[in-house]
Amino acid sequence: MHRKRIKGVKHIVVVASGKGGVGKSTVAANLAIMLAKKGYKTALVDADIYGPSMPIIFGLSEAKISVYMRGEQEFMLPVEKYGVKLISLGMLADPKQAVIWRGPLAANALNMMFTNTEWGDIDYMIVDFPPGTGDIQISTLQQYKISAAIIVTTPQIIAVSDARKGADMFTPGKMNIPLLGVVENMSWFTPQNHPDEKYFIFGQGGGDALAREFNTEFLVQIPLVKDVCASSETGTNLIEAGNAIITAAFEKLAERVYLQLDEEEICDCDEEDCDEEDCDGNCAECSHKHKH
Numbered sequence: 001m002h003r004k005r006i007k008g009v010k011h012i013v014v015v016a017s018g019k020g021g022v023g024k025s026t027v028a029a030n031l032a033i034m035l036a037k038k039g040y041k042t043a044l045v046d047a048d049i050y051g052p053s054m055p056i057i058f059g060l061s062e063a064k065i066s067v068y069m070r071g072e073q074e075f076m077l078p079v080e081k082y083g084v085k086l087i088s089l090g091m092l093a094d095p096k097q098a099v100i101w102r103g104p105l106a107a108n109a110l111n112m113m114f115t116n117t118e119w120g121d122i123d124y125m126i127v128d129f130p131p132g133t134g135d136i137q138i139s140t141l142q143q144y145k146i147s148a149a150i151i152v153t154t155p156q157i158i159a160v161s162d163a164r165k166g167a168d169m170f171t172p173g174k175m176n177i178p179l180l181g182v183v184e185n186m187s188w189f190t191p192q193n194h195p196d197e198k199y200f201i202f203g204q205g206g207g208d209a210l211a212r213e214f215n216t217e218f219l220v221q222i223p224l225v226k227d228v229c230a231s232s233e234t235g236t237n238l239i240e241a242g243n244a245i246i247t248a249a250f251e252k253l254a255e256r257v258y259l260q261l262d263e264e265e266i267c268d269c270d271e272e273d274c275d276e277e278d279c280d281g282n283c284a285e286c287s288h289k290h291k292h
């Protein structure tokens with residue numbers, strides 16, 4: 001299966017779960033903001049075509065993406081906030097009229113977001129997947145070279161059994177995409193006036209169990225904190241909200257991403273010219289001695 005790179009983009013990292021409402025969008029947004037804060041050129045693609053959350057999380061409900069013609073093709077300019085270049089269907093001027101969204105399949109719309117956006121140079125492109133393992137996810141994973149996937153779950157068993165379906169689509173027998181690890185969200189609640197107490201409202205152990213099952217890393221636990229909910233409702237920057245535990249959690253997650261992926265050498269040639277399936281950067285079509 002030949003998977004293409006997006007021009008200028010070094011790594012694509014998808015954030016997924018078989019289950020809805022576990023915090024995929026929260027994790028994707030704040031991972032992107034943290035990577036940008038660490039100095040990486042960061043992009044965020046809101047792949048949740050039917051329920052885009054990013055305009056709200058970023059406080060950009062009123063923002064509009066500009067579309068312009070380049071030759072015969074339409075291109076979009078991402079909106080930039082908190083250092084992150086963001087694109088979301090929720091920010092399209094008029095989704096009904098915009099010519100580029102006329103395609104019969106939502107996957108077409110997503111492809112336009114990936115390939116017909118003026119991204120510039122990007123170190124990390126984070127993709128916020130919709131819940132589940134539907135067409136959008138599968139067609140993205142089939143078409144693009146994805147460096148890693150992050151699975152989000154909450155600690156309870158029912159969430160894990162759903163999250164498992166999300167993790168399963170990345171395994172070697174299916175899409176064969178490296179799992180970076182598991183994020184457990186809403187792991188516990190600590191009341192503000194009792195900072196030493198932890199209440200395990202949604203049970204315990206789910207993230208760890210899922211990571212073990214898929215032989216991947218248990219990356220980080222994120223507690224249930226009012227600041228998280230409040231910042232996504234008001235569109236303020238959670239990373240700058242001053243919650244030390246939350247900031248530390250996203251710092252750890254971002255670190256796992258860049259420590260793991262920075263080591264990989266990326267070919268900077270235009271891979272669209274190279275159709276060799278397992279090109280090691282040395283094939284006839286590609287004169288660069290880099291890894292693809």
Ligand SMILES: Nc1ncnc2c1ncn2[C@@H]1O[C@H](COP(=O)(O)OP(=O)(O)OP(=O)(O)O)[C@@H](O)[C@H]1O
Nearest residue numbers: 020021022023024025026131223224225228229232
């Ligand atoms: N750690 C947390 N503490 C408090 N609230 C949280 C936390 N994580 C997420 N939330 C809140 O839970 C809700 C669901 O989160 P989010 O939208 O990120 O989940 P999702 O998995 O992307 O959902 P969907 O499947 O609908 O796309 C949001 O209101 C968010 O603000």
Ligand SMILES: [Mg+2]
Nearest residue numbers: 024025048053
């Ligand atoms: Mg979401």
